[in-house]
Amino acid sequence: MGELNSNYQTKSAVLFVIFNRPDTTVRVFEQIRAVKPKRLYIAADAPRPEIEGEDLICAETRAIINAIDWDCELKTLFKDKNVGCREGVSSAVTWFFENEEEGIILEDDCLPAISFFNFCDTLLERYRDDTRIRHITGCNLQQGKKWGNSTYYFSNMTHVWGWASWKRVWKDYDKNLNKYNNDEVEEQLRNIFEDPLVVDTWKHIFEEVKAGKINAWGYQLDFANFFNNGLTIIPxxxxxxxIGFDSRATHTLDENSIYANMPIHEIDEITNPVFILPEKQADLLVLNRDFNIEEKRRRQNAFRKKVKRWFKSVIKRAATFLA
Known part of the structure; x- marks a missing residue:
């Protein structure tokens, strides 16, 4: 059990990934500022030359470093040329773990509770040498449903809206998924997820990411954890x-999403689960919603019924013809 308080100073190094949203950047920065990390890394992609005025907005966003008013070691990685979401974030995290054994990662639209930092500090230390645990997230997508009586539970899923991890984990990150082929992926996913529709959806995502059709960096972390039998800590x-669901976002465009601007909670103490096993039903609750599994199942069943009726009609016509 670890006591949490509002005057907490984080022990861990923090990576802050920013780009072109000074308004959200300031809000997240103020939470970082409140916990005064002794080592702060700030990474920023360069403006896109085809977007008029983005250079000014990016410069305004980068100027956040001028608001650092506590004693800390600051390191910056400011790109001179735009590299996009996948390369921008993944290269920033790689840079971070080239300098740190463990730490906390926040993007410019992920607004943390103050107690998130102590939560990460405490569990980074607790599970530092436990290779079963690969990821700590502050993000809970369960819409109020709790799993067990502890402060957190374990999951096979990886959420990257505010997270922490170790260098030992990031070394397995494979940005282009070169380590895996399609046949292996389907077989191994069946060892994690029982529902064929969930497996098919993950396989499709894998193929799209590998083909470069999805400009994302987070799915690769999912697959690295899946295929290393890793567990995620979810509060x-x-x-x-x-706070970044709007037209400026790369992926989170729907301002009416149930995941947009979710309320954050401060926790006063940490109680640890007795058993280190994934809550499979918690994962399925999120996957069924995000992958629209029930609708896919209805369409699949409707198609099967249609084929069955067609087959019966063919047999009936054949029997009439042969009579």
Whole structure:
């Protein structure tokens, strides 16, 4: 059990990934500022030359470093040429773990609770040498449902809206998924997820990412954890609010999403689960919603019924013809 308080100073190094949203950047920065990390890394992609005025907005966003008013070691990685979401974030995290053995990662639209930092500090230390645990997130997508009586539970899923991890984990990150082929992926996914529709959806995502059709960096972390039998720590109370659901976002465009601007909760103490096993039903709750599994199942069943009726009609016509 670890006591949490509002005057906490984080022990861990923090990576802050920013780009072109000074308004959300300031809000997240103020939470970082409140916990005064001794080592702060700030990474920023360069403006896109085809977007008029983005250079000015990016410069305004980068100027956040001028608001650092506590004693800390600051390192910056400011790109001179735009590299996009996949390369921009993944290269920033790689840079971070080239300098740190463990730490906390926040993007410019992931607003953390203050207690998120102590939550990460405490569990980074607790599970530092436990290779079963690969990821700590502050994001809870369960919409109020809790799993067990502890502060957190374990999951096979990887959420990257405010997270922490170790260098030992990031070394397995494969940006282009070169380590895996399609046949292996389908077989191994069946060892994790029982529902064929979930497996098919993950396989499709894998193929799209590998083909470069999805400009994302987070799915690769999912697959690295899946194929290394890794567990994620997920708090039973949501501690991260994604405040970036709008037209400026790369992926989170729907301002009416149930995941947009979720309320954040401060936790007063940490109680640890007795058993280190994934909550499969918690994962399925999120996957069924995000992958629209029930609708896919209805369409699949309707198609099967249609084929069955067609087959019966063919047999009936054949029997009439042969009579």
């Amino acid at each position: 039973n109370e949501n501690m991260i609010s994604n």
